[in-house]
Amino acid sequence: MSNSSTGEIRIFDVNPALDRAALAEQFSRNRRIQIRDVLTDESARNLHGILARETPWGLAWHAAEDGPHNIRREDLATLSQDERVAIARKLDTAMRGTDYGFTYAQYPMLDAYLKKWSPGSPQDAVLELINDQPFLDLIREVSGIAELVKADAQATLYGPGHFLAQHDDSHVAEGWRLAYVLNLCxxxxxxxxxxxxxxxxxxxxxxxxxxxxxxxxxxxxxxQRHAVSYVPPFAPPERLAITGWFRDR
Structure with missing residues (x-):
């Protein structure tokens, strides 16, 4: 597979016009950055299509000590109404108090890749390209962290009622150095x-x-302390992204 395509479809070409030195200087000030137009427009539109039309969305949720849970799409379809209500109540209880919680649609790309859920899928190709040198080199240059060796990934969709409560991703022992959200909204x-x-x-x-x-x-x-704010019922189901962490081991 090439560095930026699956078949003849371009899905992960890094934008050659990025000013990497300027981006690195900006990142160094706050240890965070939003890089706009990070991919070529063709790649980004094809990548959006993979998420919007070719991804079997399941559900991720966590409520206080109950979780995290990742329910595959085929299992999600079998949940009874009582089971769905029970999950909603657990989330409501956790967030009315001081506990941690989240709920959003997701497809665990790394798990799917390692467990061979769908070998050769577009999602598998995306994970390989995130871990290929063109994209890793961009992340190393912008962050100044030369030790980065790999990244994990999940496709995420925050629709009405979804959120991610405040947390800080303090998993240094697991090699987490940078968190990322590749927005395709x-x-x-x-x-x-x-x-x-x-x-x-x-x-x-x-x-x-x-x-x-x-x-x-x-x-x-x-x-860093961060969260994804609650998506209200009237919002469209278009908050699509690929998220994960870049690691040094």
Whole structure:
């Protein structure tokens, strides 16, 4: 497989016009950055199509001590109404108090790749390309972390009712150095629709927020306090992204 395509379809060409030195300087100031137009427009549109039309969405959820859970699409279809209500109640209880929680649609690309759920799938190709040298080199240059050797990935879709509560990704022992969100939201996203990647000060105020937008890579060193804000019922199901962590082991 080539560095940027699956068959004849381009899905991961890095934008050659990026000013990597300027991006590295910006990242060094706050240990976070949003790189807009990170891929070529053709690649980003093809990648959006894979997520929007070819991804078998399951459900990820976590409520206090119950989780994390990753339910595959075929298993999600068998959940009874009572089971769905029970999950919703657990999430509600956790978030009314001081516990951690999240719920969103997802496809665990690394698990699928390692367990050979669908060998040769577009999602497998995307994971390989995230871990190939052109993209890894971009991340190393921007972050200044030459020790990065690999990344994991999951496809995510935050639709109405979804959220990710505040946390800091403090998994240094597992080799986590950078978290990333490759946004592929192909809609003019309104602030009222939530789904922002927010970063927080110690006093709970929002220090910075990144709007969901098309072909934009959010990259930040961990640990940092962050969350994905609640997506209300009237928002469209278009907050598509590939997320994960770049690792040094």
């Amino acid at each position: 192909n809609t003019d996203w309104r602030p009222e629709w939530g789904g922002y990647l927010n970063f927080y000060r110690e006093d709970g105020d929002i220090e910075q927020g990144f709007r969901p937008r098309f072909n934009a890579l959010n990259l930040f060193a961990v640990p």
